[in-house]
Amino acid sequence: xxxxxxxxxxxxxxxxxxxxxxxxxxxxxxxxxxxxxxxxxxxxxxxxxxxxxxxxxxxxxxxxxxxxxxxxxxxxxxxxxxxxxxxxxxxxxxxxxxxxxxxxxxxxxxxxxxxxxxxxxxxxxxxxxxxxxxxxxxxxxxxxxxxxxxxxxxxxxxxxxxxxxxxxxxxxxxxxxxxxxxxxxxxxxxxxxxxxxxxxxxxxxxxxxxxxxxxxxxxxxxxxxxxxxxxxxxxxxxxxxxxxxxxxxxxxxxxxxxxxxxxxxxxxxxxxxxxxxxxxxxxx
Numbered sequence: 001x002x003x004x005x006x007x008x009x010x011x012x013x014x015x016x017x018x019x020x021x022x023x024x025x026x027x028x029x030x031x032x033x034x035x036x037x038x039x040x041x042x043x044x045x046x047x048x049x050x051x052x053x054x055x056x057x058x059x060x061x062x063x064x065x066x067x068x069x070x071x072x073x074x075x076x077x078x079x080x081x082x083x084x085x086x087x088x089x090x091x092x093x094x095x096x097x098x099x100x101x102x103x104x105x106x107x108x109x110x111x112x113x114x115x116x117x118x119x120x121x122x123x124x125x126x127x128x129x130x131x132x133x134x135x136x137x138x139x140x141x142x143x144x145x146x147x148x149x150x151x152x153x154x155x156x157x158x159x160x161x162x163x164x165x166x167x168x169x170x171x172x173x174x175x176x177x178x179x180x181x182x183x184x185x186x187x188x189x190x191x192x193x194x195x196x197x198x199x200x201x202x203x204x205x206x207x208x209x210x211x212x213x214x215x216x217x218x219x220x221x222x223x224x225x226x227x228x229x230x231x232x233x234x235x236x237x238x239x240x241x242x243x244x245x246x247x248x249x250x251x252x253x254x255x256x257x258x259x260x261x262x263x264x265x266x267x268x269x270x271x272x273x274x275x276x277x278x279x280x281x282x283x284x
Contacts, residue, residue, distance in 0.1 A: 047145070050075035050138045054151040056121075059208040061158030063100070063125050068132060068151060070117040072110055075138025075145035083112045085140025091119055094131040100124020103132075123155040130155060158206035161219055161241055164233040165203060167195040176225040180205050183217055190221075195230065214247035 052072030060066045070089060077085030087110040091103050104120045121132060132151040137144060161180070167173055173195045180188045190203050207219070221239040223230060232239045 047076045047138075047140075047143070048074040048078055048081075050136065050145045050147050052134075052136050052147065052149050054119075054132060054134060054149050056151065056153075057208075058151075058153060059211050060121070060123050060153060060155050061206045061208040062123060062127055062155050064123060064155075064158070064206060064208075066121045066123070066153070068119045068121060070110075070119060070134055070136075070149070071115070072136045072138075072147075072149075073115065076140040076143035077138040079140070083110075083115075085138065087136060087138050089117065089134050089136045091132065091134045093121075094133060095128055097126050097128065098124070099126070101130065121153070123153075127154075127156050129153070154208075154210065156208045156210040159209045159219075159243065161205040161207070161221065163203055163221055163239050165192060165195070165201045165223075165230050166233055167197055167199050167201075168229050168231075169198045171229055172196045172199070173226050173229045176223070176230070178203060179222045179224050180207075181220040181222070182207065184220075189224075192230075200233075209243075209245065212245050214245050216242055216244050218242045 050072070051074050052070065054068055054070055056068030057066050070091075072087055072089065075085075075087070077083055077087050079085075088107070089110065090107045092106070093101055093103060095101065100122075101124045102122045104122075105117075108117050110117060119132075119134075121130075123130065130153045132153060134149045134151075135146060136149060137146045139145075165178070175194050176192050178190045178192060179186060180190065187207060188205065190205050192201055192203065195201060203221075205221075209217070219241040221232070221241075223232075223237045226237075228237075231237055
């Protein structure tokens, strides 16, 4: 038989352990809760996607220059809509022959004060397709994201405008500008040097007309500043040139194919009928 005094001494021990376990469970939740609540705050805000574009003319006259604007935003360099890191870019050309073609500048950094870049493309004398490829990298705190932006350009043999300017005999002029418009929209200008009284100057302006819609188009040259001291050779201050863009040739390939199929079809039918006529009668 067990000793009652021993049982009385041993029995309180399990009860004490149970109380300790219960207290541990009750206090474990509140103590662990702050750690779980802090976890979301510890993770960094996800960065927006890195995007961008290149804008500028799709056609350039051979041996001429074009200006292209680069825009890029997002990636690790942007946090809560603000640029806190760096966005760098590098530009290159891809063409069958890049002789005479160049980019200025070829690389740079976008900043909050200057969120876009200007790139000048000079094309050579060869008419061809050119790819302007810009690699953009967004970086911050060891994180990087890179994208490639592409602009397709065609250098083409241009339409050339030519005109003669004549200064009056009474006074010369300082340097001035002749404005160039196509169908009423300004597309460029020509800088004329200072002219002495009675002097003449031959100007030329080249424009890549490829890509214009078919039909008639008009270039207009107008003297913006000379204040009546200079005119074109015909005595006017505005000169117009009208030219015609022919429509694209019709693609007749499908009709050629149909014609070939019909031709061989006629030969097959003809051959079948002739063979049937020449077939000897069968013996019974």
